Amino acid sequence: MEFRFNLNELFQEPCVEIGNTLIPPGFAGDKRALWDTQSKVTQIVNAIGEASAHAQGLTKPITTADRLRNSEHRLYLLIDQAANNGKGAVTGMLKTGEKGLYVFDREGQHYQVSPPCVLDFYIHESRQRTGFGRRLFEHMLEREQLEPNKMAIDRPSDKFLGFLNKHYGLNTPVKQMNNYVVFDGFFPKHAGTP
Ligand code: ACO
Numbered sequence: 001m002e003f004r005f006n007l008n009e010l011f012q013e014p015c016v017e018i019g020n021t022l023i024p025p026g027f028a029g030d031k032r033a034l035w036d037t038q039s040k041v042t043q044i045v046n047a048i049g050e051a052s053a054h055a056q057g058l059t060k061p062i063t064t065a066d067r068l069r070n071s072e073h074r075l076y077l078l079i080d081q082a083a084n085n086g087k088g089a090v091t092g093m094l095k096t097g098e099k100g101l102y103v104f105d106r107e108g109q110h111y112q113v114s115p116p117c118v119l120d121f122y123i124h125e126s127r128q129r130t131g132f133g134r135r136l137f138e139h140m141l142e143r144e145q146l147e148p149n150k151m152a153i154d155r156p157s158d159k160f161l162g163f164l165n166k167h168y169g170l171n172t173p174v175k176q177m178n179n180y181v182v183f184d185g186f187f188p189k190h191a192g193t194p
Contacts, residue, residue, distance in 0.1 A: 001051065049064050071097060072097060095120040103174075103180065117180070151182075
């Protein structure tokens, strides 16, 4: 996904984390530069959120700059710095955040938890199935110091379920009534369970 402006002037790394300030890491500049940066980040977040919704067949985007601004979510962007004649292109995004959930294990025992969740995940159509998704996901796991089976997934697509199976061996989803999915290893062990 290309933009008229130079992404390499906004982002210094190929994996960038954006939070509710909409300010990329390493930003330095005056108030005018700050507004300009936030306006560009707004355009990027809205465009990639729209593309993700389209790819998932959703009528409305899950990810918008406005929603990000009003949340504690983390949005990771993947940048191909060499694309678009050196101006860079956004090749994917991954959004995470904590949600208060009731979840049931296979035995029907329920838990009230606030786990880290995968809320939105998208790699540009031209780059899917070439390892970009894994790269971005690994970056997030490293940053958040997480094992994938400790995360809850909001309405995973079949592609994402395939991805989790292939890369992390997560293949027996425990589907929840709230449309989240968790995997074995998510639940705390009961007292007395070996
Ligand atoms: N059909 C089936 N499995 C797929 C497909 C596909 N079209 N695309 C990716 N996968 C799975 C497969 O397991 C694949 O391995 P394989 O090619 O050997 O079969 C594996 O993912 C490839 O791994 P990566 O290349 O690292 O993954 P990719 O860069 O394609 O990113 C992602 C995965 C984000 C799911 C991407 O395919 C995508 O954007 N899909 C469309 C949007 C989507 O479904 N997003 C997830 C929504 S659910 C949520 O956001 C919580």
